[in-house]
Structures are given as C-alpha cells and as structure tokens.
Amino acid sequence: MSMNTIGAAAKASGVSAKMIRYYEAIGLLPPAPRSEGGYRHYGPTDLHVLRFIRRARDLGFSLENTAQLLRLWRDRDRSSSEVKALAEAHIAELRAKIDEMSAMMRTLAHLAEHCHGDNRPDCPIIDDLAGCH
Amino acid sequence: MSMNTIGAAAKASGVSAKMIRYYEAIGLLPPAPRSEGGYRHYGPTDLHVLRFIRRARDLGFSLENTAQLLRLWRDRDRSSSEVKALAEAHIAELRAKIDEMSAMMRTLAHLAEHCHGDNRPDCPIIDDLAGCH
C-alpha cells in the first residue's frame, strides 16, 4: 500500500493540503490515520475520494452538495434519481446566476457602447448610475 | 431640508441600514452627521449617493470599484475613458465567470441527460465524478 503524506495527496488530487485538513475538520472526510509523528497518511482510496471532491467542486457544487454526492457514491443502494435531482437543482442555480450576470453584462455593454471614452467628463455610464434618466 | 434617519434612508434608497453603517465604517461613505441623541441623519444628496451605490452594486460592481465610480462621479474633471475602462474590466470579469459557469452547466446538463433518474444506482453523473472514464 503506497501511503502519501498530505502534501503528496494534495499534489496527486489537486486539492490543497489546507483544504484537505479543512474537509476533515468539517467532517466531509473521515479523520486520516496518523503516523507516529502525527502526520496524516493517505492511501489510493483516499486519493480517489479527494479527486471526486475536486471534480465536484470544479463543477461548482457546494461543499454541502459535495458531501451528499459522496454519500450517494458510497451508497450502493442509491437511486440515480437522487443524484439527478441534486444535479438538476445545481443546474437551475447556475442558470439563474448566469441569467443575472448576463443581464448585468448586457446593460453595461449597452452603456459602454455609448460612452466616448475620451478626455471629456460626459459619460452615459455615470449618468445611469446617478439615475439621470 | 428634509432629514431622514437611517431607516428612512434605507427604505428610500434600497440599501439596508446595516449596509449604510458598514459603508460608512469602511470609508465608502463619509461619516453622517448625528442628532443630539447620536442618530445618523441623511439629506437628499446623501440619498442620491446611496441610490448610486445601490445601482452600481446591482450591476455587479465590487465595493472597491463602486468607490472608484463614486470618486469619478464627484470629479468634474474626470475622463469618460476612466469610467469606460472600469466598466469594460467589469464586463470582462462577468464574461469570464459566465463562461466558466456555462461550461459547468453544459457538462452537468449533458451528464444529467444520460441519467435515467430511477430507482437503480447506475448513474453517469456519479461515474463522471468518480473519474470512471
């Protein structure tokens, strides 16, 4: 069994050592076994879990949802409908935020388009912010 | 001069009383004049500033950028190019985040589409997270 210190596990999983400790502290990860000197050690299974977490985070899942996904991963009796529900709820959140930011961007782009961007003070962007309709 | 307490100013501007105090604490707003009893009071000009801030926040500007925009608003010798540069930097940030989230959404939507969502455990979403390529 190849055993890794937290630094090696971090490098191998893409999760920083700081975060690995934090995930353990909040209960997302079980306490890692320690060497005599108190060092945490991680085996291949642990690395697999860390990569799972990393992937879930990369897809924008919160740590809370990531914990749920981990639970479902481990649960051989899971229903795929539970996983799908989590994913679709997250998709809906993403869509809502994207829509919100797109609206901001559209407004700003429209204002910036009409701004000369020269040495003069006149600026439709400032005018909009100031409420000069 | 109509003078408002912080609650009235909050209602009139859409910025919560908590946030008005916070903006003052971090220097985004100058210290408001106080009544004998220590209550903050806000005049029409202050309300205008608060609405400006509110609008900038609604467009997604950070408090730091909002401070810059306020400075430019007050500066009669501003160059509209400075305002435009701030806006375009923010547009670029928004675009970057939107792209990032869109990529997440596309991936998730693709995975969810192939998930049966029934009582069985088989699930392409979990498989992806687990790194089963």
Next chain:
DNA sequence: GCTTGACCTTCCCATCATTGGAAGGCCCAG
C-alpha cells in the same frame, strides 16, 4: 409628565471556501 413601542446605537458572530502566516515538531539526506 409618563409609558410604550418603534426606532436607533454599538458590538459580536455567522456565512462560504479558501488562503496566509506564525510557532513549533518531524523526518531524511548529507
């Protein structure tokens, strides 16, 4: 004038996920 209730004040804490740093201990190569 006094009470009552709505409002104000400051101060501290929580969120979410992550990073930074300080002080001190462990481990291995030279």
Next chain:
DNA sequence: CTGGGCCTTCCAATGATGGGAAGGTCAAGC
C-alpha cells in the same frame, strides 16, 4: 547531528451581507 523541507495546530483575513443582544432615543397617546 544538522539543515531545510515537510508536517502539525491555531488564528486571522477575504467580500458583502444578515442576525441578534444590550442598551439608548424619540414621538405619540394617555
């Protein structure tokens, strides 16, 4: 046996906001 690279824990900060406690102020009604 020493140096330096890794590890440990603990504390603090980020950004923008909300929540709440303890206590002071104000205005209306009696």
